[in-house]
Amino acid sequence: MAARRNINFGDSITGMLVDGVEETPYVAATLTLNEETGLRVAVPYVDELRESHNSTSAWFEGEMPPRNLLLVSLEGNISLFGCKYSGHSVNLSYGVGVGKITPSEMVLGHRDGDHEDPLLVKELRSEIDGLRELTGFSSIKQSGVTDEEGRTKKVTIEISALQEMAWSQGSAEMKFASNWVLNPVQSGLAIDDGVGLVSRFPEGQSIDTHLREHRKVASLLSFLFGCPIYFRRHEVRDPRFAQKTMTERVVDIPFRQVVTQNTVKDHAKPVPPKRRLQNPLARGEVINGSALEAWSNSYEEWGRFIFPALSSLNRPGAILENLVVNAAMSMEAAGSLIGSVSGEADTYTPGGKPKTATFMYRCLVRTGWRWGELCDSVTGLAQAIANNYNTIKHFDRGEFPSQVETYLIGSTMNLVVRMLAVRLANPSDNTSVLFGDFIHDFEGLKEDFANHGLRVNDSGNFTAHP
Incomplete structure (x- = not known):
């Protein structure tokens, strides 16, 4: 089964939780994502009165689950960070309980290094309402050949993520960049053509630190379009989330989806009407790199x-x-x-x-x-x-x-x-x-x-x- 590339509202993923402590048995769990609670992990366990060495019971009775957890599933590994206790209930007749954990962030992928480290990444990419309309960027170029009567004889489609615009915001290097993804559909392949806002720091930073810079840009988009602007998706890229062969050779450092509780409710908000996004107050030639840097400096x-x-x-x-x-x-x-x-x-x-x-x-x-x-x-x-x-x-x-x-x-x-x-x-x-x-x-x-x-x-x- 191919590794999961996306998690969406309504998805439910079952697997085994790993807490990073040696000799601790894995624990069955189900990760869900919904519009009301965001990320949530449900963990069945045996009450500590029936199982004296049950560390999982201590997570919920003490209201202190491990800070970081790894969910191992058939669709790949999912890293959970900043985990917090969100309640539990116990069937006293049978000594069986279900505990709830709320991660602050989730990354689709396994992270190398110390399990207890906080989530720090060098790059964050966000999809935000209005970016494509503001920049006019696209990864798709189409050309055709016609005959003497004007009938199309040949169409050539070129896909390349080459358009970008860069500027600085403090110690962060920012850019708008076109990007594309091929998705299989019933009749063939579909091309998702988008524009992302990317922040990159010299050293790994928290998701909140990255988002602080992204929100500056999102706020300017609200002024430009005169309507609410929301985050639709985030992805991270960092050497600790590398793609490797079975021999541990790094072959790629891809962007991987991250879901953060700070913006997860944005994803379900209504998309701005097309008529609003068609008429920004100013366009890319005015809102250039120098303008974005000036906006950030005045923020x-x-x-x-x-x-x-x-x-x-x-x-x-x-x-x-x-x-x-x-x-x-x-x-x-x-x-x-x-x-x-x-x-x-x-x-x-x-x-x-x-x-x-x-x-x-x-x-x-x-x-x-x-x-x-x-x-x-x-x-x-x-x-x-x-x-x-x-x-x-x-x-x-x-x-x-x-x-x-x-x-x-x-x-x-x-x-x-x-x-x-x-x-x-x-x-x-x-x-x-x-x-x-x-x-x-x-x-x-x-x-x-x-x-x-x-x-x-x-x-x-x-x-x-x-």
Whole structure:
């Protein structure tokens, strides 16, 4: 039987557990993966009152299973790391129990070296929503030969994973790279053509350390596409997971699937609609290696801008008022980081100090976009955003703003924070290049204002506009 290459939701694998301790007998166990609990190992055992030398019983009675385990199955070996106790039950009449273990990570393959070592790997590859659409990478090239009448006589398909783009994030070397896999199907072979995000460190690092760098990229993708972006699959590559012959000669160091509890629930999330992925705010020529490096370098400093905005983008069905508050928190943080801009004095308090509208104004100006089709002035639009946000936030402002106004303000803020994210990655002054695809989203926003017959005046109030 061929070694297993994938584990998916609903799969169940039965085998024998090895704890790495000499002379300890192997234990039967079943590994499952489902959407609710992620990875879970069920282990039947004999209660310690009936079997005094049963080490498996001690795992569950003491709520302390081995940190690392190896599941040996007919489909190959599966390494389990960071194992934790997740409950047990015992049939007291017969002294038979079933214990549950939750691994933090699972790798499809056997690892060389000390069984007790934590999982540290040099490379992690992630499949993330939107990567192919952003990069345009593909491993498949097709060419054909036609006759004089234009009929196809010959088709040549070339498969090669050669397209990539690299940059640095601290001590990690990052890249987008095309990749492909041949999968047997009933009628022949199917080609899975994908694009992966790969991180590589000089020395082995934890999965969490790799994911910290991958999440920076995933967050930028959320801004670019304006929707939730999820991890779909992870794979690791490291010399300790080498492919060997029976004589222990290394023939390959392949990528092997890894499942981590930190992202396993992402895999079952709905895939973003095609229409969202077809229109990123900016494409690969703008979001190049230099832009990704700049985004990474600014990530910590701009965290107070990034994280509230991501919360809004990742909850498209949330209450409108909550989305406005989150986006406003981001814009207030961004306004502080941007600093003073020309013309902001018109937004100051009577005492000459910046106020909420000032921070909103700085963000609108920093985008470099012309907002005149929605408002009489940028100052007025900034004040309208501030009015809506403050009325929602402060209980003494009376009733909440109208749902229509909140919807229009929230949609405007959504686009502003996305544009600011692109600016953070690529501060070019050429807005026609930066936001070449943005006109699609802006036209939708302009249409929303027009459909409701509204426009924002210089005072920050919504007025009727035929």
